[in-house]
Amino acid sequence: MGEIAEKGIxxxxxxxxxVNVSTIEKNEALAMIAKQLIAEQSYIMMENKKDLEVGSENGLTTAVLDRIxxxxxxxxxxxxxxxxxxxxxxxxxxxxxTIEKENGLLIKKERVPLGVIGMIYEARPNVTIDAATLSLKTGNAVILRGxxxxxHSNQAIIKVIHQALKNTKLPVDAVQLIEDTSRETxxxxxxxSEYLDVLIPRGSKNLIDTVVRESTVPVLETGAGNCHIYLDESADFAMATEIIVNAKTQRPSVCNAVESLVIQEKWLELHGKELLKLLHDTGIRLFGDNKVLAHYPEVNQxxxxxxxxxxxxxxxxxxxVANVLEAVQHINTYGTKHSEAILTNDKVAAKFFLTNVDxxxxxxxxxTRFTDGFEFGYGAEIGISTQKLHARGPMGLPALTSTKYFIYGQGQIRS
Amino acid sequence: MGEIAEKGIxxxxxxxxxVNVSTIEKNEALAMIAKQLIAEQSYIMMENKKDLEVGSENGLTTAVLDRIxxxxxxxxxxxxxxxxxxxxxxxxxxxxxTIEKENGLLIKKERVPLGVIGMIYEARPNVTIDAATLSLKTGNAVILRGxxxxxHSNQAIIKVIHQALKNTKLPVDAVQLIEDTSRETxxxxxxxSEYLDVLIPRGSKNLIDTVVRESTVPVLETGAGNCHIYLDESADFAMATEIIVNAKTQRPSVCNAVESLVIQEKWLELHGKELLKLLHDTGIRLFGDNKVLAHYPEVNQxxxxxxxxxxxxxxxxxxxVANVLEAVQHINTYGTKHSEAILTNDKVAAKFFLTNVDxxxxxxxxxTRFTDGFEFGYGAEIGISTQKLHARGPMGLPALTSTKYFIYGQGQIRS
Incomplete structure (x- = not known):
């Protein structure tokens, strides 16, 4: 039997x-994991150092090494x-x-765990602990494949989790790491599908695309963010500059950062030059169409x-663009259905944009930087879904649950 | 350009x-469709007759011809x-x-349409009208591939729907039928994925399995029902016979009919012979394990x-089985996660069963026959989901929707 089948079973x-553990038991287990992480931090750092050394030898970039x-x-x-x-x-x-039928049947729809979550992710040991603890809190078992x-870091973290779980009411097998990191696993x-109820890829677009294309297990997709800000004719100049600079520069490497401005042509006439110069001076490289180029020479074609x-x-x-309709069409054509903003004082235009942008x-x-589970107040986040089924946008704990109908009768039959 | 791309666009x-049509406009369009169906019933029946004639020549079974x-x-x-x-x-x-943040941001999560639904189904013209009208009510466009x-029947129904939609605020292209019914389409x-937000297969297990295996478009899966009734030690005999006969014989061809009895061994000792004889006399063919066989000779191995x-x-x-634990293990091993029942007067056993059966x-x-959108009071049903993501169990209109976060600000940036 292969590792996947063995660990899957x-x-x-x-x-x-x-499904039989209580909230208190789950929280006690989580507290044990937190405690054990601190107690074993020297061990974890020692193992982590091995990954960093091998990574250096293999020529991983500084950015990747920093993530590890x-x-x-x-x-x-x-x-x-x-x-x-x-x-x-x-x-x-x-x-x-809660549904009460005339025949006395009581039907309750309740949240239940998904079952077994499969997690495929790139070189980020923090995802190991995130995925494990979010899965346990929602009553799931999880199979991690980093x-x-x-x-080395992942194995150390899993060892620590297993040490912690041994003294709790939760089964140690609820968190498992695939040792064989070859493409085959x-x-x-x-x-x-026999073992997994859902597969969650976390990482590059390439990884996610591969999982979506090849998986027959249902996938919870966290996608890319080609996010737009549309400056409508009545957009306030000061607000526009502040929001654009924030959305572009506060953390450019994340999915809710803005990647494209869409500007109504009259607004461009009035404020284009000043805005483009300001953005350029902030260190932003600009790529514009011909009308944009005409307003500021530092814009690339x-x-x-x-x-x-x-x-x-x-x-x-x-x-x-000529108007909000063109803006919506452009965004629905090129966007990735993540986060899209309109800046305007025109309520009709705002409503049209919000309703029609998909x-x-x-x-x-x-x-756009607010699209985030913590910013929304969910307290935890598994990722941001850009698909439309099951969960869309920032996914808090409920995204890791399913539902089940409980039906209570006294002998009812269907007539 | 092929038919799929052309109709997809x-x-x-x-x-x-x-997304811009109102509830009133959608309901007016549905009323027009209902009216036009009646007005054009001779035309629909004439076209339907062609399918029946071709089907007869091709040797379709009476059951299939009846469905058409x-x-x-x-x-x-x-x-x-x-x-x-x-x-x-x-x-x-x-x-x-509704989330109100301290910085004044107002976040609303609202139900929105999924977008474009793809529907692949077998020879049932009623699915054409069902899928079209449920999709329109939920603000979706739909591509039908029957x-x-x-x-001939499907084309006639689509023609009638298009006639009806012409005089409404809804776009005629919201309902489209693929003309080419070859395997390629x-x-x-x-x-x-470029055109479809979700794909829903309706039909045989074989069809559904193929779609789940091959589709890279997210699938809403409606699965098979290998449903069990477990007779616990304290199950009431009269209730058991009435429920089993109902769940097996009232409509044996549907997914929520019972397919398997699981009997606690002491109950079998006391009531087995009487129950098995009664079921046999009702016309039910029984397939039992050795202990069951020992109680009644008409049971097949x-x-x-x-x-x-x-x-x-x-x-x-x-x-x-020896007890409720063994019953749960048997059902979780062989069941299809559809509908499962316990008959018992023991509340502890009932709770254990309901919590632990997946x-x-x-x-x-x-x-088990109550698992049905109409029985649950949903008024409409797209199918019964046996998957755990998005929708589980009978799917009413909300299963054909997604959600969207609307965020209203006054210039907020992330700090």
């Missing part, structure tokens, strides 16, 4: 035990995140619907590819 | 128009179902969450395959 069995690196501060942050998770309400058991570049997970590009750096494309989050007069 | 454009057949009564039933759909509340625009055996739909079989006829497998609907002392 144990995870399935653990998931059946997890664990120090006391980062391990403390993990433990603190677990403490916040403990304080969050438990979604399991929540009654979503990157070989972080495998990823492929096996794509087809492990945009190509068709620029409208679809999620730069994830200090680049920004700039497109001119995206998880649509903004009137605010920065 | 038009459906996408129609879906963007659909449309008469005045069935067309009237379609029109009446549309009338009921009109009366249902519109889920679109419903506010599911069976060649019902293609089905395969193209599996990968039409069950094979391993029987425990996994959804008979969809008057057959029933019968399995002996299924969309779990019953205490009632027939």
């Amino acid at each position: 144990r995870a399935k069995a653990a998931s059946y035990q997890m 690196m664990l120090d006391e501060k980062r391990i403390m942050a993990m433990a603190e995140a677990i403490q916040l998770l403990i304080e969050l309400p438990d979604p399991i058991g929540e009654t979503l619907e 990157s070989s570049s972080a495998q 990823a492929k096996e997970l794509f087809h492990a 945009a190509t068709e590819a620029d409208w679809s590009t999620e730069y994830l750096d200090l680049s920004l494309s700039v497109k001119t 995206a998880a989050a649509v903004y009137h007069n605010a920065s | 038009r459906a996408k454009a129609a879906s963007y128009q659909m 057949m449309l008469d005045e009564k069935r067309i009237m039933a379609m029109a009446e179902a549309i009338q009921l759909l009109i009366e249902l509340p519109d889920p679109i625009g419903e506010t599911l969450e 069976s060649s055996s019902a293609q 089905a395969k193209e739909l599996f990968h039409a 069950a094979t391993e395959a029987d425990w996994s079989t959804e008979y969809l006829d008057l057959s029933l497998s019968v399995k002996t 299924a969309a609907a779990v019953y205490h002392n009632a027939s």
Whole structure:
């Protein structure tokens, strides 16, 4: 029996035990994990150092090495995140619907765990602890399949989790790490419907696209963000500059950063030069269409590819449109259905934009950077979904649950 | 450009128009469709007759021909179902969450249409009208791909829908039928992520399995029902016989009919012979394990395959277990996560069963036949989901919706 089948069977069995554990038992287990992480931080850092050394030898970039690196501060942050998770309400058991039928049947729709979650992710050991603790809080078992570049760190974290779980009411098999990080085990997970109820890819667009294309297990998709800000004719200049600079520069590498400006042509006439100069002086590289170029010489000529590009750096494309309808059409053509904003004082235009743009989050007069589980007050986040089924936008704990109908009778039959 | 791409582009454009139509406009369009169906019933029956003739020549079974057949009564039933759909509340625009942030941001999570629904189904012209009208009520566009055996009927129904929509505020392109019913167009739909937001297969297990395996478009899965009734030690004999006969014989061909009995061994000792004789005399073919066989000679020896079989006829497998734990393990091993019942007077056993059996609907002392959108009071049903993401169990109108976050600000930026 291969590793996936062996661990799959144990995870399935653990998931059946997890439906019987209480909120208190789950929170006690999470507290034990947080405690053990701190107690074993030297061990974790020692193992992490092995990943960093191998990574250096293999020529990983400084950015990737930084994502892998664990120090006391980062391990403390993990433990603190677990403490916040403990304080969050438990979604399991929540009654979503109650139906009483004339024949006396009582039907209750309640939140239940999904079962076994499969998680495929890149070289970020923090995802190991995040995915494990979010899965346990929602009563799920989880099978983790990380990157070989972080495998020592992941193994150390899993060892610590298992040590912690041994003294709790939760089954140790509820959290398992795939040891074999070859391409084969990823492929096996794509087809492990027998053991997995859902597969969640976290990482690059390439990873996510592969999972969506190949997996027969249902996928919870967290996608890319080619986010736009549309400056309508009546957009306030001061608000526009502040929001654009925030949405582009505050953290350019994240999915809710803005990648493209769409500007109504009269607004461009009036404020274009001043805005473009200001953005350029802030260090933003601009790629514009011909009308934009005419207003400021430091703008580069945009190509068709620029409208679809999620730069994830200090680049920004700039497109001119005649009106809000053209803006909506442009965004629905090139956007990734993540976060889209209109800046305007015109309520009719705002309503039209918010209704007609097809995206998880649509903004009137605010920065796209707010699309985030913590900003929305969910306390925890598994990712931001750009798909339309199950969960859309920032996913809090309920995204890791399913529902079940409980029907209570006294012998009712169907007539 | 192929038919899928051409109709896909038009459906996408129609879906963007659909977000602006009101509940009144949608209901007016549905009323027009109902009216036009009645007005054109002779034409529909004439075209339906062509399918029946070709089907007869091709040797389709009487059961399949009956599913294809449309008469005045069935067309009237379609029109009446549309009338009921009109009366249902519109889920679109419903506010599911309201979050007010300290910085003044107002976040609203509202129900929105999915966009474009793809529907692949077998020879049932009633699905054409069902899928079209449910999609329109929920603000979606739909691309229908039916069976060649019902293609004349489907084309007639689509023509009638288009006639009706011409005089409404809804785009005619919101409902489209694929003319080419070759295997190729089905395969193209599996990968039409550019145009489709979701793909719903309706029909045989084989069809659904193919779609789940091959589709890269997210799938709403309606699965098979290998449903069990477990007779616990304290199950009431009279209630047990009434519920089993109902769940098996009232409509054996449907997914919520019972396919397997699981009997606690002491109950079998006391009541087995009487129950088995009664079921046999009702015309039910029984397949049991050795302990069951020992109680009644007319029981056939069950094979391993029987425990996994959804008979969809008057057959029933019968399995002996020592206790409720063994019953749960048997059901979680062989069930299809559809509808599972325990009959008992023991509240502890009932709670254990309901919590630990992994299924969309779990019953205490009632027939499994109630798992149905109409029985649950949803007024309409797209199918019964056996998957855990998005929708589980009977799917009413909300299953055909997604959500969207609307964020209203006054210039807020992220700090």
